Amino acid sequence: MAERNLLLSGGEKLATASEIKRGSGPKKRPYQxxxxxxxxxxxxxxxxxxxxxxxxxxxxxxxxxxxxxxxxxxxxxxxxxxxxxxxxxxxxxxxxxxxxxxxxxxxxxxxxxxxxxxxxxxxxxxxxxxxxxxxxxxxxxxxxxxxxxxxxxxxxxxxxxxxFKGQLPADLDEHSFEVALHAGSKEEDIVAAFASFAKKLNARAELGRRIQVGGLTFVPVRASAATMRRLTEFSFLRIARPMPTIRTAIPNVVRQSHPEIICELPRDGAMHTSDRVAIFDGGLGTDDLKPWANEIVYDATKSTHGQLLMHGSEVTSTFLFGRPTNKDVRLGRPYLPVDHYRVLSPASGHDPDLFDVLLRIKAALDTGDYKFANLSLGPHMPIDDGEVHAWTATLDQLCSRHGIFVTVAVGNDGEAEDANRIQPPGDMVNALAVGAADSAGAKWKRAKYSCVGPGRSPRYVKPDGVAFGGSEAEPFTVFNPLLGSVVGVQGTSYAAPLALRTAAGIDASTTLDLSSIAIKALMIHHAERGKGHKRDEIGWGRFRESTVEILECAPGTVTVIFQATLAKGEYRRCPIPFPDAALPGVVEIKATFCLHADTDPEHAINYTRSGMGVVFRPRFGLDESETTEFFGMASQYRKTERQQRDGAHKWETALHRTREFREPNSLVGPVFDVEYHAREAGRSIKKIQSAPDVHFALVVTIKAEGVPNIYNLVRQKYKVLVPVELRADIDLDAN
Structure with missing residues (x-):
């Protein structure tokens, strides 16, 4: 077998501290x-x-x-x-x-x-x-x-x-609503005052199920429509809406039998057992997956429904084994073992269960035990530009706090008129929001049911990408352990764990300590963009299913990964590895930055506390002062009024772009200068010590026309860059 050119690690060893010179003129003021x-x-x-x-x-x-x-x-x-x-x-x-x-x-x-x-x-x-x-x-x-x-x-x-957002019921009955209050962790008096005001109006605020995150407290409320109208007079009430149902509470999945695909369960355990994956869904209901998956059941979810177990076991099976085909009777070996949390019951989606489900997820992830998780569920509603939902706010902070890589299905209402936008928590800035592609083949497009973007700024590019999720013409095949056979299905519920399987495979296949941010950067970096696709529909592109295509450099290219930490006020110069050789033709640079950001959910417009200012110096070897735009508004935003937001792209947690350089000597020792922006409660942080350190990852691929051996040339010049080391028991060709 020919020697593989594997992803080069150690890019951060090339990075140095730097100082970014800036300046601006006086601000024009429209009013006196x-x-x-x-x-x-x-x-x-x-x-x-x-x-x-x-x-x-x-x-x-x-x-x-x-x-x-x-x-x-x-x-x-x-x-x-x-x-x-x-x-x-x-x-x-x-x-x-x-x-x-x-x-x-x-x-x-x-x-x-x-x-x-x-x-x-x-x-x-x-x-x-x-x-x-x-x-x-x-x-x-x-x-x-x-x-x-x-x-x-x-x-x-x-x-x-x-x-009030949404439609108030027209009857006199009590209904379930969710309310967001301007009340942080030290403002319990405001929450208590709201409960008293609600009681006075004959409404019931379920404080035992409230969720406090940042400067907001989310509270489930039972009230009539007339009472809710009066309840909105509470001065610290920010938003109220009808309680949404939970997606997949009773999944409406049509299954097609595929008797022609014969499969057997793997003989071996998971490849890498030091980490476990958390999957939150409708349960397993069988011991068939016991060698690789453990089911956690709550008292409130012991009562279940066959459709819930079908959905939960198929989502887990997708992560464990991937998609069964006629090519191999033996199902794919799992990369990591699973803890499947049965968080849904037949009553899910009805107050107070929407909050209960989130509280179960929060408790599991807040242990810090998981590096990977999947959510093929969430509130059944399109995201709101002006407001951050409780699910999004809670899970974003957990991902940032514990460094969790989470895949989230964006929802299956892509054909719903005026309600086809991605659904919470698909608007998370710290998660990989996954839509569905209609084919696994070379010709593909967004599956018509897959919800579309854009997201909220920051993280305007949503979904982050798509993975194959099935269509009528090409169903998604999955091993159903309850039926003991392969069935064909459709949905973003399956695209999300399929993408997570690839991400976990990257981590499990190498000995390199990859952060969740680095894995996210690799997933986005290698997403297949294709032609004719709209950004709002497919995000950065279709995620790769094969770990080989991510860990191995394509012919004529070299890919390097940087993993680094920045403190507020610190700058990092990241050289783009270039060989000591003439580059006679077009040079292509593809770069992806990712970070995890702390968030302020009460500040929807300034939601992220951390951002990246990236200055590209294409000819640093000749002229340090020469800069040009690499990432910018055009690489993130459509040409709408949103593009007028001053510096909005600097607060994005993912930046990605491919650029071509055609002129001779247009690149001489190019570098990225990375600056860490920090803010809190929507404002700039002035004291350096008050801002937490931020971890970021940079992935860079260089392709030079007429230089087919660029990989070896870069390795010869930069001795600190070394190929990622595969684990001894890993065969990339089998995965």
């Missing part, structure tokens, strides 16, 4: 203080009156919450009106993205156009709002505070009906 006085003076008075008029029990601490929208020119985190709020005795408790047509613009081409900006949720009592009014009108107000006042586009009160 006189303009702001004329624009928002009456609005402040309206807000003050509304707070005073709130019903008894609806304003804990005597405070109301109103909206403060910034002019789009001041969207960046550094322009939050911290000094103004402090001077008035107010505080911001969250933010969301909004679009406005500003009265004045700083650039003529933006005249009359919708622009994205930040709207802050601001809390304070009537006296504080009165102080804000006095600061606005006084000539003695400090210049700094006056400057921040001129950055405001509008101030407005939030009507109760504007806090």
């Amino acid at each position: 203080i006189a303009d702001t006085r004329a624009m928002i003076g009456d609005s402040i008075a309206t807000v003050e009156a509304a707070i005073r008029a709130l019903p008894e029990g609806s304003k804990p601490r005597g405070e109301g919450v109103f909206l403060l929208t910034l002019h789009p020119a001041f969207l960046a985190r550094s322009y939050y009106p911290v000094n103004l709020l402090r001077a008035a005795g107010l505080r911001d408790v969250g933010s969301r993205e909004s679009t406005v047509i500003p009265r004045k613009v700083t650039t003529p081409k933006d005249e009359g156009k919708q622009q994205a900006t930040a709207t802050l949720y601001v809390a304070g009592n009537a006296a504080d709002v009165n102080t804000l009014s006095a600061l606005l009108q006084s000539e003695r107000t400090s210049a700094l505070v006056q400057q921040e006042l001129t950055e405001i586009e509008s101030i407005s009160w939030i009507a109760g009906e504007d806090k």
Whole structure:
């Protein structure tokens, strides 16, 4: 067998500390203080009156919450009106993205156009709002505070009906709702006040099932429609909506028999047993998978349903064995063993079970025992640009805290009119959101049922990618342990664990200590983009099923992986490995950056606390000051008003692009300079020590026309770069 050119590790040993020089001119300001006085003076008075008029029990601490929208020119985190709020005795408790047509613009081409900006949720009592009014009108107000006042586009009160999303029931019966409150871990008094206000209105807030994450507390509520209308008057209530059902609670999966595919279970155990994978689904219900999978059942999920067990066992079988075919009677050997958590019951999807399911998942992942997990379930609803769902917020923080690689099915409502967008928690910034492709062959497209993007910014590119999930013409074949045979199915529920199997295979096949971020970068880096596919439908492309195609460099290419940690205020220079040889033709560079980010769920517009500023210096060997855009808005965003968000791409947790360089000497010692951005509660962090270290991964592939031996040339020049070492019992050709 010919020698393999395997992925080169150790790129971080080439990296050095660096300093990024930057500069900017004075900020153009659309408004003067006189303009702001004329624009928002009456609005402040309206807000003050509304707070005073709130019903008894609806304003804990005597405070109301109103909206403060910034002019789009001041969207960046550094322009939050911290000094103004402090001077008035107010505080911001969250933010969301909004679009406005500003009265004045700083650039003529933006005249009359919708622009994205930040709207802050601001809390304070009537006296504080009165102080804000006095600061606005006084000539003695400090210049700094006056400057921040001129950055405001509008101030407005939030009507109760504007806090409810979805359709209120038309009957008089009690229904289940989910409510998000502006209440962090040290604000239990606000949660208690809400429960008291709900009780006063004959509603029931289930505080025993509440979920607190970041500056939000999510609470299930039982109430009639009329009561819910009144409950939205609670000043710290951010959003309320009908309780969604859970996808796959009773899966509607049509199964086709495939008697022509004869298969046998593997004889051996999992290849790598030091790690286990958590799969959360409907259960196994059989001991057939016992050598590779352990089932955890809760008291509340002992009662089950055949369809739930079918779905759960098939999802687990997909991860363990992959897709059975006629090529081999023996099913594929599992890479890692599984802990299957039976989190669903026939009642799942009904309050309070939607919250109970998430609490079960949270408890399992918060142990820190798992590097890999799969979720082929979630709330049955499209994501909301302005709000982060409890599932997304909770799981994002768990992934960041414990470094977990999670695959999430994006949902099967791709044909639903006006509701075909990806579903929570598919909008997670720290997960791999997986849609479905309709074929495993060379010609493929998004399966028509697979939900589409875009995601919320950051992580606008959603789904992250697609994997084969089956179609009517080409069903997804899976070994069903309950039937003891192979069946054909369709769904993103199967695409997600198939992608996870590849990810786990990368980790299990090598002795290299790969972080979950590095594995995610490799998955995205090698996704097959194809031609004619829309980004909103397939994300970065179709994920590879074969670990060989990820661990092995294609002919005429070299791929290097960097794994590094950055502290706030630290910069890293990552040289792109180039041979000491003339490059006579077109040079192609493909690069992927990934990181895990802490999050602020109350700040939907500034959701991630960590970001990457990447400066590309193509001719660093000749001119250190020469820079060009490698990753940028165009590589992440469509040409819409979202592209106006100042520096939004710097807060993405995944950057990916392929670029060609055709001119001679256009590349001389190229480097990436990586800068770590940090923010908290939507604002820039000024004290370096208050920002946590961030772990990132960079994967770079170089292909040079006319240099077929570039792999060996790079190895000769960079002795610290070594091929990943395969485990002794791994045969890539068999996987």
